[in-house]
Amino acid sequence: MLYIGIDLGTSALKLLLMDEKGKIRKIVSKEYPLYFPHPGWSEQNPEDWMRAVTDGVKELTGGINKNEIAGIGAGGQMHGLVVLDENDEVIRPAILWNDGRTQKQTDELNNVTGRKLLSEYTGNIAFAGFTAPKLLWMRENEPELFARIKKVMLPKDYINYKLSGTFCTDYSDASGMLLLDVKNRCWSRQMLSICGISEKQMPRLYESYEAVGHLTPEMAEKLGLPEKVIIAAGAGDNAAAAVGTGTVGEGTCNISLGTSGTIFIPSMRFRTDNGNALHAFAHADGSFHLMGCMLSAASCNKWWMEDILRTSDFAKEQAAVTDDKLGTLQTYFLPYLMGERAPHNDPAARGCFIGLRMDTSREDMTQAVLEGIAFGM
Structure with a gap:
């Protein structure tokens, strides 16, 4: 039997085909756009994800016996807000995990509702990337769109919904919404009330390893796969990676x-x-x-290399960063290109270089970026 794994990343969808012994047969990647309509905002179109799924699965399964495929499991980026209307149409672009527009709502949750109560309700305090502040932002800034919401879901759950027709999520991914009572593994009625939504607008909860359904006839035909293919609940990206390691x-x-x-x-x-x-x-x-x-890690390196130095040869640029130079720099880089979450809960935090001098070199700044990421971790 063969199984398809889907990783819904921020910049690309990665798919792999694996046999029942865990051997990876094939890997496919499909990129899609990331939009920044305002400073600190980060959005994607869920329809782009599904186009990547459709094209990617077809490429992944080309030339094999489709009847051997037994299941599909998806994981990926957490915290993103995907909202559907009564016709199951996407109401607005998904607001992603690294979006920082909800500083006001996050502060109100932490300081008015209070960290103590939030922790009692969910086990966590509010962070700008979480889903609940995004709902509050939408209610305050897009009330007409907010009123149309019939389903609230996370990014990988949109894929599962399109594949299986089951409105579902798993506990690991739902934990990052600030809407789940994590300790008791149920939706927090207090948090749903604060955000102005009801439990009927929330997906059914599953453990990550549970089956939520099978491919719908429409999706089976579109993907060229049998309807018997099982769809698993899946997991948030970090929980899935932890199981894998x-x-x-x-x-x-x-x-x-x-x-x-x-x-x-x-x-x-x-x-x-x-x-x-x-x-x-x-x-x-x-x-x-x-x-x-920390919100910006390897993305800092990518930004420095591709956007600032205008190079794709990362190894060449980093060759001068030798072991004897580690920890000797007087130049430092703060990796807050998209705000920060842990340990500094501050969406307004911004990155910078510190300690630049007339003799600071290109190589020094490259090393500072790498060390800034390491020190942040």
């Missing part, structure tokens, strides 16, 4: 670098961080985890 159970830790950077600490029992710098989320294996996220 064996970061489960007590005494393990995972550090990952992508667009963002995260530190992931699993736990068999529900725990919170007294300083509120770490998130208390559900894990994809049915347990829990603590996680800290």
Whole structure:
């Protein structure tokens, strides 16, 4: 039997075909646009994701016996707000995890509702990237669109909904909405009330490994796959990656670098961080985890190389950063290109170079960017 894995990233959709022994047969990647309509905003069109899924699955499964495909599981970027109307049409572009427009709403949640109550309701305080502040922003700034909302979902759940017709999410991904009572694994009625939505507008909750349905006849025909293909609930990107790296159970830790950077600490029992710098989320294996996220990690390196130095030869530019130079610079880089989440909960934070001198070189600044990311982690 064969299985399809989908990773809905910020810049591209990655798909892999794997057999029942875990051997990867093929990998495909499909890019799509990322929009910044205003400073600090970050949006994508969910329809672009589905075009990437459709094209990617067809390319991935070309030349194989489609009847061998038994299941599809999706994971990906967390926290994004996707809203559908009564006709299942997307109401507005998805507001992504790295969008910083909700400073006002985040401050109101933390200072008016209060961190203590938020932690009681959800196990977490408000961060600008979370979904609940986005709903509050939409209610205040786009009331006519807000009134049309019939379904609230996360990015990878939009894919699952289109594939299976099941309105669903999993606990690991839902943990990052600030709408889930993480400890008790149910929607928080208090938070839903604060955000002006009802439980009927929220998806059904599943464990990541549970099946939510099968391919709809329409999607089966479009993808050229049999209707018997099972759709799994899937997981948020970090929880899925943690399972893949064996970061489960007590005494393990995972550090990952992508667009963002995260530190992931699993736990068999529900725990919170007294300083509120770490998130208390559900894990994809049915347990829990603590996680800290810096919003701009490897994306800082990509920005420096491609947008500033105008090069794609990363290795050549970094060749001068030798072991003997590590920690010796007097030039520093603060990696806050999209605000920051942990440990500094500040969407307005901005990146900068510190300590520039007349003899500061291109190589020094390249090293400072890399060290800034490392120090941030």
